Amino acid sequence: MTPPDRRSPPILLLQCAAAAALVALWAARAAAAPSMWLPAPLAVGARIVKWSFDGTFARNGAVTVIECVAGLVIGAIFAVLYGLALGYYGWLRRAIYPVALLCYSVPLVALAPPFTAVFGLGIVSKIALTGITAFFLLFFNVLSGAEAIDRRLTAILQVMGASDREILRKLFLPASREWILTGLRVAGPFSLLTAITAEIWGSMAGLGFLVKNAVEVTDMTGMVAVLILLALFGVALNALVGSLGRLSGSGNAPS
Amino acid sequence: MTVRAPSGRAPRTLQPWVLSVSVVLLTALFFQLAVGRVLDPLWFARPTDVLALLAQWLTGGFIYPHIATTLTEIAIGFGLGVGVAIVLAVVLSSSALLARITMPLVVAANSLPKVALIPFFIFTLGVGIESKVVQVALNVIFIVFLNLYAGLTTINPRLRESLALMGASPFEILVKVKLPASLAWLLSGMRISARYALAGAVAVELLSSNRGLGFLIAKATAQLEPAQLFATLVVLAVMGFAITYALQVLENRVLAWRI
Numbered sequence: 001m002t003p004p005d006r007r008s009p010p011i012l013l014l015q016c017a018a019a020a021a022l023v024a025l026w027a028a029r030a031a032a033a034p035s036m037w038l039p040a041p042l043a044v045g046a047r048i049v050k051w052s053f054d055g056t057f058a059r060n061g062a063v064t065v066i067e068c069v070a071g072l073v074i075g076a077i078f079a080v081l082y083g084l085a086l087g088y089y090g091w092l093r094r095a096i097y098p099v100a101l102l103c104y105s106v107p108l109v110a111l112a113p114p115f116t117a118v119f120g121l122g123i124v125s126k127i128a129l130t131g132i133t134a135f136f137l138l139f140f141n142v143l144s145g146a147e148a149i150d151r152r153l154t155a156i157l158q159v160m161g162a163s164d165r166e167i168l169r170k171l172f173l174p175a176s177r178e179w180i181l182t183g184l185r186v187a188g189p190f191s192l193l194t195a196i197t198a199e200i201w202g203s204m205a206g207l208g209f210l211v212k213n214a215v216e217v218t219d220m221t222g223m224v225a226v227l228i229l230l231a232l233f234g235v236a237l238n239a240l241v242g243s244l245g246r247l248s249g250s251g252n253a254p255s
Numbered sequence: 256m257t258v259r260a261p262s263g264r265a266p267r268t269l270q271p272w273v274l275s276v277s278v279v280l281l282t283a284l285f286f287q288l289a290v291g292r293v294l295d296p297l298w299f300a301r302p303t304d305v306l307a308l309l310a311q312w313l314t315g316g317f318i319y320p321h322i323a324t325t326l327t328e329i330a331i332g333f334g335l336g337v338g339v340a341i342v343l344a345v346v347l348s349s350s351a352l353l354a355r356i357t358m359p360l361v362v363a364a365n366s367l368p369k370v371a372l373i374p375f376f377i378f379t380l381g382v383g384i385e386s387k388v389v390q391v392a393l394n395v396i397f398i399v400f401l402n403l404y405a406g407l408t409t410i411n412p413r414l415r416e417s418l419a420l421m422g423a424s425p426f427e428i429l430v431k432v433k434l435p436a437s438l439a440w441l442l443s444g445m446r447i448s449a450r451y452a453l454a455g456a457v458a459v460e461l462l463s464s465n466r467g468l469g470f471l472i473a474k475a476t477a478q479l480e481p482a483q484l485f486a487t488l489v490v491l492a493v494m495g496f497a498i499t500y501a502l503q504v505l506e507n508r509v510l511a512w513r514i
Contacts, residue, residue: 114472196368215377215378233366237366
């Protein structure tokens with residue numbers, strides 16, 4: 001929620017006016033020169049309402065959400081495992097880190113075709129792809145967080161007779177929650193991007209599938225309707241991961 | 256045998272690269288032995304085959320036009336995107352009112368996953384270089400804009416005020432204070448967006464093209480040629496690393512005066 005004093009009414013009014021002016025411009029342009037390339041705002045609105053009620057958005061949106069969330073969860077689990085191991089054991093980090101960096105240099109969307117070929121057109125190939133993307137983004141976050149943990153804390157725990165396992169579980173694991181939550185700010189939108197790319201490449205459902213399908217039958221009204229939904233989706237996702245990061249606070253921040 | 260001096264390097268610490276190289280070699284050895292036994296040769300290639308193919312590509316010249324195509328798309332799209340982002344950031348940062356009115360629109364536009372526009376671009380701009388350039392530019396604009404905007408709006412207002420007091424015109428203030436002060440923000444925005452630029456170019460190439468590294472990936476997958484697939488992935492990894500590294504070097508060079 002934005003604090004009420006930040007946005008005085010005139011600004012909000014001007015913002016609404018600007019948005020209304022854009023839509024009016026769009027409507028005027030579409031009315032003056034009707035073409036299949038520029039669907040009228042009313043037609044797009046009607047399509048959004050239609051697809052909202054006949055379940056098209058719900059069905060395909062659910063598929064994309066599942067792909068993103070499952071990928072993020074799987075990616076986060078492996079990111080914590082590997083990130084903590086590498087952050088704790090220096091020799092492991094020196095061995096693996098350059099290799100991980102090189103693997104991370106590959107644009108992971110390039111894996112969409114092979115993953116689709118191996119795992120099929122369903123959601124498994126998309127979850128694999130969003131999972132591997134989320135893993136890399138979160139892994140580097142967890143690793144840099146684990147490296148930043150005050151070494152005196154580990155030393156104290158060692159003096160107190162804690163084993164490696166106990167130090168990892170009592171010190172590193174609780175702290176990693178925050179690194180994951182802040183890492184989600186980048187990994188969340190990126191997993192949505194990856195899922196949609198894979199859906200466009202080859203799929204049977206999802207918002208990317210819906211966009212591709214609309215373009216293939218030159219249904220520009222449908223395409224713009226899905227794009228507007230996707231933008232709203234993105235705004236909601238950004239707000240969600242932003243609030244997650246803020247919720248975690250700095251209570252268990254390292255150092 | 257000479258007695259090791261106590262100040263000498265401890266014999267048990269290995270050089271870091273020895274560990275990394277052995278990890279790579281062990282992984283390669285695993286795949287060399289496993290492909291054909293445990294792993295399906297339809298999807299996985301032996302590292303020796305991949306290396307042989309890479310050597311053949313590099314000596315035979317097959318790969319260079321594809322690298323050049325992808326690099327051209329990225330270079331043009333990147334330049335375009337950074338240019339538009341600079342103009343947008345300078346305009347919006349010059350007026351607080353304008354910024355507050357338009358910022359929600361920019362944020363909403365940024366929230367749209369740009370890849371969803373790929374089918375539209377391919378449909379309207381064709382299989383040529385144009386659809387890739389536009390996608391790369393779109394991927395770059397918002398990241399660079401938001402970074403540069405943050406830089407431009409956090410400049411110490413006293414710097415600006417004292418120059419204005421000395422009679423500097425708004426343009427002089429822009430060139431002498433605002434842009435140099437926010438150069439670090441611009442460069443880091445460029446470095447971050449490079450990853451998205453490469454991803455955007457490859458994504459469009461996958462879906463529709465007749466040359467470029469993304470095209471090679473799609474072709475290798477369709478023809479079940481895992482050696483080609485992995486060789487292209489290696490080329491992409493080197494390319495992605497090189498672009499990020501080059502921008503990092505540029506950043507360090509340009510910002511060397513700040514220390």
